[in-house]
Amino acid sequence: MTDESRASTRSAVAVLGADEAVAAAAELGAEFARGAGKRDREKILPHDEIRQLGASGLLAITVPAEHGGADLPASVVAEIIRLISKGDPNIGQIPHSHFAFVNQLRLQGTFEQQARIFAELLAGKSIGNAQSERGTKHVREYTTTLVRDGDAWRLNGTKYYCTGAIFADWIPTLAHLGEDGPLHVAWVHKDSEGLEIADDWDAVGQRTTSSGTVTLTDVRVPDDLITDYAVEFDGPTTYGSFAQLLHSAIDAGIARAALDDAVEFVTTKSRPYPDAGVERAAEDPLIVHAFGEMELAVRGAEALLAEAGRAVDRANADLTDETTGAATLAVAAARASTTAVSVDVASRLFEVSGTRSAAGSQSLDRHWRNARTHTLHDPAAWKLQHLGRWRVDGVFPPRHGQL
Template sequence: MTIDLSEETRDSAVTRGAPPESRASRTPDRILDDAHALRVARRLAEAFAADAAARDRERRLPWAELDAFVSSGLWAITVPREFGGAGVSSGTLAEVTATVSAADGSLGQIPQNHFYALEVLRVGGNEAQQRFFYDRVLAGERFGNALAETGHKDFRRRTRLTRTAAGWHIDGRKFYCTGALYAHWIPTLVITEERGHDLTYLAFVPRDAQGVDVIDDWDGFGQRVTGSGSVRFSHVHVEPEWVVPFQASFERPTTIGPLAQIMHAAIDLGQARGAFHAALDFVREHARPWIDARVDRAADDPLTITQFGDLAVRLRAAEALLRRAGRFVDAAQAEPTERSVAQASVAVAQARALSTTISLDAGSRLFELAGTSATLDGLGLDRFWRNARTHTLHDPVRWKYHAVGNFYLNDKLPPRHGAL
């Protein structure tokens, strides 16, 4: 696998909002199995880490890095083996995500909804839809997302799919559309009327379709280059074959929710790893010991050592919970029942509860342990906390604890949706 992240390539690839169809691409490599996926992820992460701080500081969109990421074959690792993919385990998907997120939290988050859409296809798509879109992914095309609305409380004003004899079309506006800026297809949550009732579907909309307007207006203080802006749909035509059942996939036990959440947990875990290792490096090489420690090196300060020990223990615990959650998700995918899916959701909620707290704590304690010199803007060390704080707001961790407690105390199965 060749990773071309030369300065010339980066400079030619950072045109803000450049549509993917205008960019040269090649057929991605094929990932053979789980072990191969992990090796490739580690190589990519090493390359991605080099300029992560500069991309964050300059809000430089990572076109070249995404090309390398997709060309590596990692964006196709959940395509089932019977369709030509590697069909890796959920634990491997999570570890790949965490590995990339430790190097660059934005790059780790960008494919999250790509894999989410692939799971929706696996669960709810028919064989023809699966074959079509799996082939697109194996050829190097990527999915974004347009799921979240811009605040409409009126259900009738949300993004709608209208079906007429003249064709099907979509109208509406979405926000927090992570990855849409970089996508070839934008899986879009739409509402349509059927027999007097509104039902939801996921419509795969071509990024370059007439009437699609992808707006680079994401200005959050973290995850700055995820492309999480807005998308407008103005009478956008879609083919019936591009529309996949969504609501129906949550009316029965499926792993769409747990798979989405395990990737979020992995992103947070990666942020924590990145902050932890940045703190280790800075304290070893640059930090000064506190005067009362009576030591020459900050790394010999006994209270600093204790703090690193505490972080290391909780980081390892989060990693263990993530691996455990992956096994539960795999079991539920193999045999989706009310109980198996609930157990997967609870296991993932446990992982998310700890990955949330450790990602925030590691990003914050980096400065406590490294000292004032670590706050210099040119170092970009604040990105770990900003990225963690931004991403962990995706859904509230307090409800993870509620779901876990209610399951064990009252045997209440958690709700089935993408946020748990």
């Protein structure tokens, strides 16, 4: 790296080691938890909290070492997302695409492209996304196209479910390079003329992710802000498994938060059922048994998540069909588990806590709404299908961004 390159990547935020990053995430997650209910009830977007994430250095933890970053492994990133999501899964989901597209840039970007954007991440900037479209045949079909216009390209299209875009400095946009051309990523800056971001997200849960609509009208994109995407799946890769690992971490965080809140409510607010013959609800053997079942389920999901993170790390250290296939299966198992457990525990919270826990002022329903909404991101049933096909026939799952 030249002296000029080193200067361009000098960090303005702390370059955190693994232990420091995990500790910072735990501290911020606890802080974010205190306002999570109010933000959910009043749909207050977490602009200040996302700025805190950027200032903490947590958004720069996967910047490669050659560009001045800590280059922390997938397993550590997953634990950080879990801890932030335990505090507020809306805030945990917002940087999901940030980390996914940092990965895309490190895999497919030129050194010059990386130097430019990674320097901004080391200064506390962030990345959003504009990928999904409505009205196509399926979720991995896109119509947005980059059209050549002189020495640059023009981008027109409408994207939905653009989590993180409203908070971001860069909005990577999936589009075909030329009519029916291969998929590429157009790195669109937030100040680009013709870019509009609407906060029109109205789901029952994850209400403050602002996963709304991005409209691109004749947005100019130079050649040096385009990276290849389609080639990512031509050979062994952890691109999809890394992204899915972080989704699993969000659900694991929701599950643990729901269980913690159930404990707090039962031990401080719930009244015992008369037939139990106990002084405190927490002494009711049926409630204690239910907590044992939920703790077992959450621990199992967390263990599968941790093992999936290690599997992705192992694959990144030695990319082969076997290692990446094993990582995909490990992540599929974690994703299927955290999907089921987060929804179940967030529902059983009310079973053990009693009628008073259903009061709107308690905001405990947000856990179930968040879990139910986020787990719809892609079907867990297909995770089980791929696990079953591998178990029966030894066939590894296909390569794409949702596995």
